[in-house]
Amino acid sequence: MLKILIFLCFSVISLLAQKDTLILAVENEIPRINPAFSEDHDEAVALVFSGLTRFDENLSLKGDLAKSWKISQNGLVYEFDLRDDVLWHDGVKFDARDVKFSLEAFKNPKNNSSLRIRFEELEKVEILNPYKVKITLKNPYPAFLDALSIGIIPAHLLENKDLNTDKFNQNPIGTGAFKFVQWKKGEYMEFKANENYHLGKVQTQRLFLKRINDPNVAALALKNSQIDAALIESSLLKTFKEDSKFEILREKSADYRALMFNLDNEFLKDRKVRLALNYAVDKEMIVKNILHDYGFKASHPLELSWANQGEFKTFDYNPKKARFLLEEAGFKKNEQGFYEKDSKLLEFDIYAMSNDPLRVVLAGILQSEFKKIGVKTNVKTKLAGSFDYSKVDSFLIGWGSPYDPDFHTFNVFTSFNDTKLNPKGWNFGHYHNAKVDESLIKARTSFKQEERLKYYKEFIDAINEDPPFIFLVYLDFALVYDKNIKGIKPMILGHHGVGFSWNVYEWSKD
Secondary structure, rough: OHHHHHHHHHHHOOOOOOOEEEEEEEOOOOOOOOOOHHHOOHHHHHHHOOOOOEEEOOOOOOOOOEEEEEOOOOOOOOEEOOOOOOOOOOOEEEOHHHHHHHHHHHHOOOHHHEEEEHHEEEEEEEEEEEEEHHHHHHOOOOHHHOOOOOOOOOOHHHHOOOOOOOOOHHHOOOOOOOOEEEEEEEEEEEEEEEEOOOOOOOOOOEEEEOOOOOHHHHHHHHHOOOOOOEEEHHHHHHHHHHOOOEEEEOEEEOOEEEEEOOOOOOOOOOHHHHHHHOOOHHHHHHHHHHOOOOOEOOOOOOOOOOOOOOOOOOOOOHHHHHHHHHOOOEEEEEEOOEEEEEOOOOOEEEEEHHHHHHHHHHHHHHHHHHHHHHEEEEEEEEEOOOOOOOOOOOEEEOOOOOOOOEEEEEOHHHHHHOOOOOOOOOEEOOOOOHHHHHHHHHHOOOOOOHHHHHHHHHHHHHHHHHOOOOEEEEEEEEEEEEOOOOOOOOOOOOOOHOOOOHHHHHHOOO
């Protein structure tokens, strides 16, 4: 029955799976195809839009819409020479006006852009000529060039429009390798090659992003030749390893899984309790038995970053130390073998998204690990978006970025991005640590990389002494694809494997 349903679901698209067509499975579907609302370089956004800068497979920064740039010694002034041979998908020429409009739009609070935090230091954008812009910052922000890899949006279509609701978000016009064709919500997006793409000839004429959020369905669709490539869970790889029709590319990622503590909880606000719980988890077991060695144990949020230099504390599996810390914090075991204090049972909830199988499994493992040391927990699984992450006791979180370390630290761990203080912040656990605030402010405003390294080390040391999370594992991803596809290049991927199709304009089918 499942095979019949899958066949019916894909029957229309499978007819198009010809030599000049690629069909890629993607896990998520964003509500708006607009860079202003996509902080993680979403696959669809990356197809349609181009930034001033871009990254190659080694995460080296290259020019995209910008040919070259120079930066003042104090790190406050950037001058960009822009390409003069770029067309928007509707045939209008790209120029400096689009850059000025985009950056100001990202910063404007009325637009509710998820990129706003990356453009807070923007003071002004000046057009020096149609293909040259001067950007002045209020304070140095060394992550700025990385931030400019996000797509530029067209001034001629969006000036005086409401970015939040404009029909552009459902029918986008960019300068990227592919032009948007149609969007069947919940099923697929269709694109066609941009014949005027400025970085080179697009090798495949038609491209579909097929939404499949069930890993078993993705694997079956790939086996049945209804899609050409997908990120496949490690537990499902055996059948592909034994099939000569497929290639498997193992790609590292900056994507980690962790348990976020809510410090509003009467027990979890105690640092010793959080330290104890960190020592209670056998991460190596998770890597071996759950990830099938497709990943490694996590200790902090920047392990795939250039900021990961030096010696850092790790929480080795040590149940004895976990129990010692709890007892040092004043907890004693009751007759049932669970810890309590002042007649209150040490108990809390662990929330996980029910539509994410890995997080559900991890939540169950944590419940078992905590029970072994005498801590009672309750696993709650609910659909993503159906509960408030900032109000639950703890949450199985996923995060991580391969780009500048500022991107997934400053908004996550600083106290002024506590969601109680800043609704756009990502500090859902209400974590406050003065040393973390200080080190991350200095790291994002120090222009010399050696100084930034020092401040990021201070940050990592601080969150290990006073943990906001239990960092569990980093994920590797397996890109499984038809062996006839050529041109695929690996890179370090982002959250949920975002970026696997970063050079898809170079992919072709024999």
